[in-house]
Amino acid sequence: MPSPLPETDSASHLDLIVEMTGDFAHSHDVEATLRLGLERIAERVGAEAASLFLTDEETGELVCRANMGPVDVIGLRLPPGTGIVGRTVDLGVPQLVKDTRRDPDFAGAVDAATGFETRSILCAPMAVRGRRLGAIELFNKKGGTSFSLTDSRLLQALAASSALALINAMLVADMAEQQGLKRELELASEIQRAMLPGPQPDQSPIHGINLPARGVSGDFFEILPLSGGRLAFAVGDVSGKGMNASLLMTKTASLFRCLAKREDGPGRILAAIDSELHETRLAGMFVTMAAGVLDPASGKVVLANAGHEPPLLFRDGVFTPIEGDMPPLGIAPELFEGGCPETEIELDGGTLYLFTDGLTEARVAGGDMLGPEGARRMIRDAAALPAGERLEAVVRSLDDTGSLRDDVTLMVIEDRRPAGFERRYPARPEELAAIRAAVGRTVRALGCGETMAGDMVLAVDEACQNIIRHAYKGEAGDIVLRLDRENDRLVIRLMDFAPAVDVAKIQPRPLDELRPGGLGTHLMRSIMDHVDFLAPPAGIGNLLQMVKRIDPT
Amino acid sequence: MKIETRPAGTATILVLSGEVDLRHSPNLRKALMELMLEKRAVAVDLSGVEYIDSSGIAGLVEAYQMARKNGTRFVLAAISDPVRRVLQLARLDRVFTIADTVETALEG
Numbered sequence: 001m002p003s004p005l006p007e008t009d010s011a012s013h014l015d016l017i018v019e020m021t022g023d024f025a026h027s028h029d030v031e032a033t034l035r036l037g038l039e040r041i042a043e044r045v046g047a048e049a050a051s052l053f054l055t056d057e058e059t060g061e062l063v064c065r066a067n068m069g070p071v072d073v074i075g076l077r078l079p080p081g082t083g084i085v086g087r088t089v090d091l092g093v094p095q096l097v098k099d100t101r102r103d104p105d106f107a108g109a110v111d112a113a114t115g116f117e118t119r120s121i122l123c124a125p126m127a128v129r130g131r132r133l134g135a136i137e138l139f140n141k142k143g144g145t146s147f148s149l150t151d152s153r154l155l156q157a158l159a160a161s162s163a164l165a166l167i168n169a170m171l172v173a174d175m176a177e178q179q180g181l182k183r184e185l186e187l188a189s190e191i192q193r194a195m196l197p198g199p200q201p202d203q204s205p206i207h208g209i210n211l212p213a214r215g216v217s218g219d220f221f222e223i224l225p226l227s228g229g230r231l232a233f234a235v236g237d238v239s240g241k242g243m244n245a246s247l248l249m250t251k252t253a254s255l256f257r258c259l260a261k262r263e264d265g266p267g268r269i270l271a272a273i274d275s276e277l278h279e280t281r282l283a284g285m286f287v288t289m290a291a292g293v294l295d296p297a298s299g300k301v302v303l304a305n306a307g308h309e310p311p312l313l314f315r316d317g318v319f320t321p322i323e324g325d326m327p328p329l330g331i332a333p334e335l336f337e338g339g340c341p342e343t344e345i346e347l348d349g350g351t352l353y354l355f356t357d358g359l360t361e362a363r364v365a366g367g368d369m370l371g372p373e374g375a376r377r378m379i380r381d382a383a384a385l386p387a388g389e390r391l392e393a394v395v396r397s398l399d400d401t402g403s404l405r406d407d408v409t410l411m412v413i414e415d416r417r418p419a420g421f422e423r424r425y426p427a428r429p430e431e432l433a434a435i436r437a438a439v440g441r442t443v444r445a446l447g448c449g450e451t452m453a454g455d456m457v458l459a460v461d462e463a464c465q466n467i468i469r470h471a472y473k474g475e476a477g478d479i480v481l482r483l484d485r486e487n488d489r490l491v492i493r494l495m496d497f498a499p500a501v502d503v504a505k506i507q508p509r510p511l512d513e514l515r516p517g518g519l520g521t522h523l524m525r526s527i528m529d530h531v532d533f534l535a536p537p538a539g540i541g542n543l544l545q546m547v548k549r550i551d552p553t
Numbered sequence: 554m555k556i557e558t559r560p561a562g563t564a565t566i567l568v569l570s571g572e573v574d575l576r577h578s579p580n581l582r583k584a585l586m587e588l589m590l591e592k593r594a595v596a597v598d599l600s601g602v603e604y605i606d607s608s609g610i611a612g613l614v615e616a617y618q619m620a621r622k623n624g625t626r627f628v629l630a631a632i633s634d635p636v637r638r639v640l641q642l643a644r645l646d647r648v649f650t651i652a653d654t655v656e657t658a659l660e661g
Binding site: 429430432433436451454455457458461462465468469519520522523526527 | 572574575576604606607608610611614635638639642643
């Protein structure tokens with residue numbers, strides 16, 4: 001049973017432990033703190049010299065990291081198990097050597113090299129929960145005597161608390177390193193997000209959104225203007241997660257941007273990207289990608305798909321997947337040699353959705369996957385919102401479920417051609433200016449060139465005059481004007497609520513008969529391809545339909 | 554629509570501008586008929602006409618017929634593109650006497 005330390009010593013030793021622990025807690029410089037601690041210990045125990053050795057975790061060597069005394073041995077490396085310090089570390093208990101000449105483990109090499117004469121050694125291990133960090137070694141008790149058992153117990157206590165402090169300092173350093181890594185990841189994520197297209201203007205026919213599940217994303221989307229008002233677009237998903245995936249994503253997105261302007265059509269773009277990816281050996285990584293080109297003027301989309309989730313065409317309340325049978329990019333170059341097959345889609349008032357599997361594989365409440373049906377339901381539920389807000393609503397509702405495991409990217413391509421125009425006007429000459437303005441505006445938006453637009457304004461004006469003069473005969477009433485683009489033709493319909501007119505009475509006059517009347521009907525017939533009175537639906541007096549093939553020049 | 558008249562020697566120049574549609578064409582017809590009663594040569598400056606419909610053209614046709622009956626000169630001058638287009642569609646571009654400018658309209 002070791003004898004207890006004298007009361008006063010015990011209290012001041014405790015002070016030393018407290019001080020050293022405080023030093024470790026406040027300092028970021030572990031080396032400096034170790035040196036200061038070692039000096040305090042050497043002074044307290046009364047040693048001529050002291051060294052602190054730490055185990056090199058890779059080699060098992062003992063490396064002198066702090067030193068006090070006449071000889072500087074910092075950086076000295078001892079093979080595992082060498083000397084008294086090696087024995088201390090191996091055995092895990094303090095070693096008291098009162099006379100080094102009698103201890104066969106004492107390595108005299110340092111003394112021989114430095115001229116220092118080691119008479120006695122006290123060495124205590126630094127270990128925490130079985131982890132051997134190193135040891136503190138004291139040399140030559142001052143005053144010529146040897147170290148005592150009391151010294152040994154004191155050093156044991158100080159070495160143990162130093163070890164604990166050291167472990168804490170190392171943990172703090174690890175944390176700081178992880179924080180640094182985290183900041184780097186955040187920065188990478190920020191750069192990546194900056195590369196994706198920002199929010200598109202409201203009137204854009206294409207909108208996209210990306211929500212990374214963790215720091216950096218393997219998903220991407222692109223929207224690029226091409227010549228003639230066309231837009232190139234793409235949604236892609238790189239296999240794997242994290243930094244590697246995001247670097248490959250960055251490369252693929254850059255390739256798309258370069259190639260989209262150069263290659264004719266999405267099939268060639270995907271084939272060219274595939275070829276480029278093979279040049280850079282991907283080590284098992286691949287990219288699924290759907291790309292296309294939209295011509296907003298015709299509502300036509302050309303689509304190509306390399307192993308990606310089939311895009312969904314949503315029209316008249318029905319979803320139609322646009323299937324493709326090509327593999328992802330970066331796997332089978334021979335399959336892309338002849339290009340990637342393209343599919344032509346007429347939006348025809350419908351909407352095309354492209355997305356990554358992060359959408360369909362998102363977990364919903366209860367832990368089930370959202371699935372294709374769930375994704376369709378979400379899109380349908382948000383259908384009334386403008387495109388940009390619609391995407392946000394879908395993605396937000398996924399995020400709300402709180403279990404986003406994968407990046408989510410969603411893109412919408414809309415048919416933004418102006419929908420048909422329909423409006424009711426009082427049948428009065430004073431309204432004609434407003435009708436003409438509306439017709440001019442609408443038919444230009446529907447694709448008519450300037451000459452044709454002027455003619456359409458005249459034809460509608462003349463038809464309205466006929467209704468005012470011949471159908472209502474000056475009585476009050478309404479005119480309903482409807483303008484539609486049906487494929488390459490402009491269809492104008494005028495409805496009134498007057499008694500049915502005798503069509504024969506408003507036939508055009510013979511051209512050689514020079515008189516003021518009947519000119520309006522003649523103008524309508526010379527301008528339009530077809531002018532016909534149709535059988536009016538119930539409640540309508542007369543229905544006049546005028547059709548003209550659209551001339552965009 | 555705006556109508557202005559000014560004398561030019563023994564003739565009268567009627568300057569028509571703006572949009573000539575069913576709402577305004579009765580005023581044009583009235584102005585033309587009054588001029589026809591004076592039995593003087595008339596040139597109609599159409600350079601400022603942005604739009605004209607069949608009712609406006611009808612007023613010009615009626616004036617033209619009266620001038621022919623009276624044996625007086627009736628010339629359309631400096632016709633704007635919208636007017637030219639309607640005259641073409643109505644095949645009236647070869648019926649009216651059309652002068653490039655108001656100045657040349659009353660010569661000869």
